[in-house]
Amino acid sequence: MTGMRTEAAQRIELIFTLLDVNGNAVIDSNDFDLMTDRVLKAAAASDDGARADIRVAFRSYWTTLATELDTNGDGAITVEEFRPFVLDPERFGPTITRFAQALSALGDPDKDGLIERPLFVSLLTAIGFEEANCHAVFDAFAPDAQDRITVATFAAGIKDYYAPQKAGIPGDLMVAAPAV
Ligand SMILES: [Ca+2]
Numbered sequence: 001m002t003g004m005r006t007e008a009a010q011r012i013e014l015i016f017t018l019l020d021v022n023g024n025a026v027i028d029s030n031d032f033d034l035m036t037d038r039v040l041k042a043a044a045a046s047d048d049g050a051r052a053d054i055r056v057a058f059r060s061y062w063t064t065l066a067t068e069l070d071t072n073g074d075g076a077i078t079v080e081e082f083r084p085f086v087l088d089p090e091r092f093g094p095t096i097t098r099f100a101q102a103l104s105a106l107g108d109p110d111k112d113g114l115i116e117r118p119l120f121v122s123l124l125t126a127i128g129f130e131e132a133n134c135h136a137v138f139d140a141f142a143p144d145a146q147d148r149i150t151v152a153t154f155a156a157g158i159k160d161y162y163a164p165q166k167a168g169i170p171g172d173l174m175v176a177a178p179a180v
């Protein structure tokens with residue numbers, strides 16, 4: 001049984017839409033450059049090492065897509081070409097793990113292991129998620145009394161977001177239509 005849960009398919013279609021930063025219905029190298037710049041702007045408080053890590057992680061994400069999934073070799077990934085990226089965690093898990101670690105680390109520039117809500121929301125709205133949904137996801141991660149979550153919680157949540165068999169997870173709240 002290697003099918004994808006409906007919730008996972010919705011999460012993946014959303015991430016595809018967000019990664020298509022220039023809106024031409026395919027993902028290509030330029031989209032990743034634009035996305036990296038956006039996220040680095042939101043991560044102004046992070047040190048050079050953490051900023052370099054997210055650059056490498058985004059570049060690795062793109063290189064993996066281009067080398068493994070660009071079946072017709074045109075330098076662009078369609079949504080159909082993108083789906084196996086999440087359907088095959090054995091094959092793509094390391095890329096997703098590296099990305100999850102680099103992104104979650106940007107949430108913790110002072111390196112105390114904790115992420116405050118405003119930076120969490122800034123990073124994820126920079127990627128393109130709806131602000132109200134970012135707050136809902138943060139709440140679902142069960143923040144402490146000072147409204148913080150752990151870096152490990154965020155990293156695990158990112159990996160779950162890409163997991164084809166997971167449903168009923170905080171990441172599903174990203175897919176919800178924004179409240180009016
Ligand atoms: Ca594009």
Ligand SMILES: [Ca+2]
Pocket residue numbers: 107108109110111112113114115116
């Ligand atoms: Ca911190």
